[in-house]
Amino acid sequence: MLPIARQHRIKELILEKENLKISELSKAFGVSEMTIHRDLKPLVDEGIIVKTFGGISLLHKQQVKANSDVCILCSRGIHVKMAYRLILPNNDIEVACCVHCGLLRHQQWKEENIQAICQDFIRQTTISATKSWFVTDTSVDMGCCQPQVLAFEWEEHAYKFVKGFGGHVYPFQEAMNVVLNKMNDHCSQK
Numbered sequence: 001m002l003p004i005a006r007q008h009r010i011k012e013l014i015l016e017k018e019n020l021k022i023s024e025l026s027k028a029f030g031v032s033e034m035t036i037h038r039d040l041k042p043l044v045d046e047g048i049i050v051k052t053f054g055g056i057s058l059l060h061k062q063q064v065k066a067n068s069d070v071c072i073l074c075s076r077g078i079h080v081k082m083a084y085r086l087i088l089p090n091n092d093i094e095v096a097c098c099v100h101c102g103l104l105r106h107q108q109w110k111e112e113n114i115q116a117i118c119q120d121f122i123r124q125t126t127i128s129a130t131k132s133w134f135v136t137d138t139s140v141d142m143g144c145c146q147p148q149v150l151a152f153e154w155e156e157h158a159y160k161f162v163k164g165f166g167g168h169v170y171p172f173q174e175a176m177n178v179v180l181n182k183m184n185d186h187c188s189q190k
């Protein structure tokens with residue numbers, strides 16, 4: 001089956017089921033998961049679907065509005081490779097321009113059951129933010145919000161990155177607190 005035919009069929013399936021697993025699509029079409037990821041890119045770019053941890057979900061019309069081109073927190077433009085997406089209890093999606101803004105916004109929702117996804121800094125794969133490791137205070141500057149925060153799926157990769165570029169490694173909850181404290185310290189110094 002040609003990629004365009006798979007994309008068309010995936011589009012039909014997601015409209016019907018609203019949520020699909022990458023592994024199921026891979027088995028159904030008899031292709032690798034990497035091939036499925038490539039097939040999904042145009043659907044993500046069109047705003048039809050959003051990648052979730054291990055799968056995809058249909059973007060409903062109200063979600064598309066929330067999934068605009070600007071950060072929910074600072075109103076900067078969204079760069080796909082740095083975006084942090086919060087999936088709210090009502091299935092709306094908020095998009096932050098970077099992990100820094102994503103963690104701050106996640107903190108604002110602290111009482112709610114929020115899911116979040118972001119990109120692994122090295123592998124550029126979609127990962128669960130709450131299960132990730134975060135690096136702050138590194139010498140690498142990505143040109144986004146400060147203090148800068150980079151996400152890693154594996155703790156080992158985060159520590160290896162810090163060994164080469166400096167910084168500190170934190171699990172999710174600690175990273176959220178560190179960013180919030182640094183922002184509060186910065187505001188109190190003004």
